[in-house]
Amino acid sequence: MKGAAERTGRSIAFVREVLAAPQKTEFRYRDLRFFLPYLRPVWKLGAVSLAITMVLVGLRALVPLSGKIFLDYLVPGAGAAPPTTPFTLSLPTLLLAMLVLGAAVGVLGLLQTYLLVRFREEYTFGLQADLFDHVLRFPLPYFKAGQTGYLMSRISGDVGVMQYLFSQFLPQIISNVFYVAFSLVILYALSARLTLLLIVFTPLFLLANLVFLSRIRAVTYQEREREAHVSRDLQEVLAGIETVKAHAAEEREVGRVVATLRGVIRMRVRNAMLASFSGQALLGTQFLLLLAVVWVGGQEVIAGAMTVGGFVAYIAYIVTFSAAARTFFSLPVVLQPVVTSAERLRELFGTETEAAGLAPATVAGRIAFQDVSFSYPDGTEVLRDVSFTVGPGEVVALVGRTGAGKTTLINLVLRFYSPTAGTVTLDGRDLADLDPRWVREQVSVVSQDLFLFHTSVEENIRYGRPEAGRDEVVAAAEKAQVHEEVLGFPHGYETVVGERGMQLSTGQRQRIAVARAFLRDSTILILDEPTSALDARTEERLQASLADLAEGRTVVMITHRTALLALADRVYAIEDGRLVERAAAGEVG
Incomplete structure (x- = not known):
C-alpha cells in the first residue's frame, strides 16, 4: 500500500510539474x-x-x-x-x-x-x-x-x-x-x-x-x-x-x-x-x-x-x-x-559586433601607448599607465612573469580589447577610430597559442594570404626552417595536419606559424614566444630568419630567450602592471 501511495504521489507531482505555470517571457510573435x-x-x-x-x-x-x-x-x-x-x-x-x-x-x-x-x-x-x-x-x-x-x-x-x-x-x-x-x-x-x-x-x-x-x-x-x-x-x-x-x-x-x-x-x-x-x-x-x-x-x-x-x-x-x-x-x-x-x-x-571604423590607404606602422591602463570586466587591473613608442625598423621586447600582462598588451594592439584609460595609436590615429579588421590586416602574429586548421600544410601557411602561390609558400617555409621536414611528410605540402595540427610536433607547428607570418609580409609583426618549443640548434637557425623578417618592420616581441632578446632595440619588463625599461638584454633574468 505504501509503495502504491508513493508512486501515486510521484505521478501527481509529475503532472503538476508538467502543467506548472510558465516563466514570463517577452517574445512576441510579430518578432x-x-x-x-x-x-x-x-x-x-x-x-x-x-x-x-x-x-x-x-x-x-x-x-x-x-x-x-x-x-x-x-x-x-x-x-x-x-x-x-x-x-x-x-x-x-x-x-x-x-x-x-x-x-x-x-x-x-x-x-x-x-x-x-x-x-x-x-x-x-x-x-x-x-x-x-x-x-x-x-x-x-x-x-x-x-x-x-x-x-x-x-x-x-x-x-x-x-x-x-x-x-x-x-x-x-x-x-x-x-x-x-x-x-x-x-x-x-x-x-x-x-x-x-x-x-x-x-x-x-x-x-x-x-x-x-x-x-x-x-x-x-x-x-x-x-x-x-x-x-x-x-x-x-x-x-x-x-x-x-x-x-x-x-x-x-x-x-x-x-x-x-x-x-x-x-x-x-x-x-x-x-x-x-x-x-x-x-x-x-x-x-x-x-x-x-x-x-x-x-x-x-x-x-x-x-x-x-x-x-x-x-x-x-x-x-x-x-x-x-x-x-x-x-x-x-x-x-x-x-x-x-x-x-x-x-x-x-542582437549581440553587438565590432564597430567599423576608418581604413587608411597607407600604413607606416608607428605604434604608441599613451598612459594606457586596462582592467578586465571583473575589476582585475592588468596594465597601469603604460607608455612607449615603437616605429618601423624597431624591435621592442617585453618580458615579465606569467600573467603580468604581456599578452594583454598585444591584444590591445590587435584591438581585441580597448584600454580602460589612455590611448593606443597607429600612425597617430587612435585605434578606437580605426576599423578592427583593417588594423589586423596590417599585423602578422606568431603566437605561443598555436592553432593550425584541419587542412594541408600549404593551406595553413597561406592562411593569412590565401592568394599566394606554391613558390611563395615554399620560400616562407624555407625561411621558417621547416621546408625540409615538410618534404619528409607523406604528402609533402598536401599533408593534412589534423585537428589543431595535432599530427605535427609542437616545434613543427610553431615553425609553420612563423612561415605564415613570413608569407603574410605585414607592416607590423608580433612575436609571442616564437621559439618556445624549439631546440637550441633550430632556434639558432631560425634567429637569423627572424632578424630578416623584422627588418624594416614594427616588431613587438614577447620572449624570455636571451638569444632573441639580442634582436631587440629596447627591452621592457612589466612589473605590477607598469612598464619598466631594461637597459640591456643581459639584465633580464
Whole structure:
C-alpha cells in the first residue's frame, strides 16, 4: 500500500510539474517578421510552390466525392438522378477519372517537393551564412566568456528548427488551410445544416490549445538551453581528451555529461507530455464533432433529406477535414519550438559586433601607448599607465612573469580589447577610430597559442594570404626552417595536419606559424614566444630568419630567450602592471 501511495504521489507531482505555470517571457510573435527579409531572394520559388499546393489540395479534396457518385448514381436502386455530363457515367468511367486524378496528384506532388526543397535550402543557406558572418564579428571577449560547443549548438540547432519550419511545418499548414477551405465549400454543398454545426465546434479546437501555449514555449526554451550545455560539455571534454586520460578522469567526465543530459531528457519528457495533453484535447474535440455529425446527419438520411452517398461522403470529409483542422489549430502549440529558436537567433543577431571604423590607404606602422591602463570586466587591473613608442625598423621586447600582462598588451594592439584609460595609436590615429579588421590586416602574429586548421600544410601557411602561390609558400617555409621536414611528410605540402595540427610536433607547428607570418609580409609583426618549443640548434637557425623578417618592420616581441632578446632595440619588463625599461638584454633574468 505504501509503495502504491508513493508512486501515486510521484505521478501527481509529475503532472503538476508538467502543467506548472510558465516563466514570463517577452517574445512576441510579430518578432518573426525579423526573418522575412531572408525570403526575398527565394520568393518566386515560394510563390510557384504555393500555386502548385493550391491546385494539388484542390484535386485531393475531390477524392471523397467518388464515394457519393458511386453510391448515389451507380448502385442499382439508389434512385438519384445522375448529373448531366458530356460522357456516360459508369464504373469504368469513374475509375478512369480517379486514375487520371491520381496521376495528376503524383506528378504535381513531385514538382511541389522539388520546389519546396529548393525553397527551404536557399532560405536556410542565406540565414545560416548571415548568422555565421555576424557571429564571427563578435568582439573577442564574447568568445572568451562563452564556450564553443554552446555557441555551435545555437548556430546549427536553432537554424535547423527554422529549416524545419520551411521544409515541413509551413507546407503542411498551408496545405491544410487550403484543404479546410476547399472542404468547407464541398461540405456546405453537401449539407448546409451539418456545415453550420461544424462551424459551431470550431472555437473548441482553439480553446483546447490555449492553456498549453506558453507552457510549451517555456519548456522548449529550457530544453534548447540544456541541449546547448550538453554540446558545450562534450566539446570541452573531447578537446581536452589528453588531460582527461592523463588524470584517469573518464568516469568523472561521463558523470558530468550524463548529469547535464538527464536535465535535457526531463525537459523533453515534459515537453512531450504537454504536446500530448494538447493533442488529446484536440482529438476529444474531433470525436465529439464526429458524434454530433453522425447524430444530425443520420436523422436527415432517415428523413430522406440527405442521400446515403452524400452522408457517406460527408463523414469521409469530416475525418480528413478534422485531421487537417486539428493540424491547423495545433499551429500555436507546434509553433512554440520555432518561436523559441527564433527568439534565441534574435538574441545572437542582437549581440553587438565590432564597430567599423576608418581604413587608411597607407600604413607606416608607428605604434604608441599613451598612459594606457586596462582592467578586465571583473575589476582585475592588468596594465597601469603604460607608455612607449615603437616605429618601423624597431624591435621592442617585453618580458615579465606569467600573467603580468604581456599578452594583454598585444591584444590591445590587435584591438581585441580597448584600454580602460589612455590611448593606443597607429600612425597617430587612435585605434578606437580605426576599423578592427583593417588594423589586423596590417599585423602578422606568431603566437605561443598555436592553432593550425584541419587542412594541408600549404593551406595553413597561406592562411593569412590565401592568394599566394606554391613558390611563395615554399620560400616562407624555407625561411621558417621547416621546408625540409615538410618534404619528409607523406604528402609533402598536401599533408593534412589534423585537428589543431595535432599530427605535427609542437616545434613543427610553431615553425609553420612563423612561415605564415613570413608569407603574410605585414607592416607590423608580433612575436609571442616564437621559439618556445624549439631546440637550441633550430632556434639558432631560425634567429637569423627572424632578424630578416623584422627588418624594416614594427616588431613587438614577447620572449624570455636571451638569444632573441639580442634582436631587440629596447627591452621592457612589466612589473605590477607598469612598464619598466631594461637597459640591456643581459639584465633580464
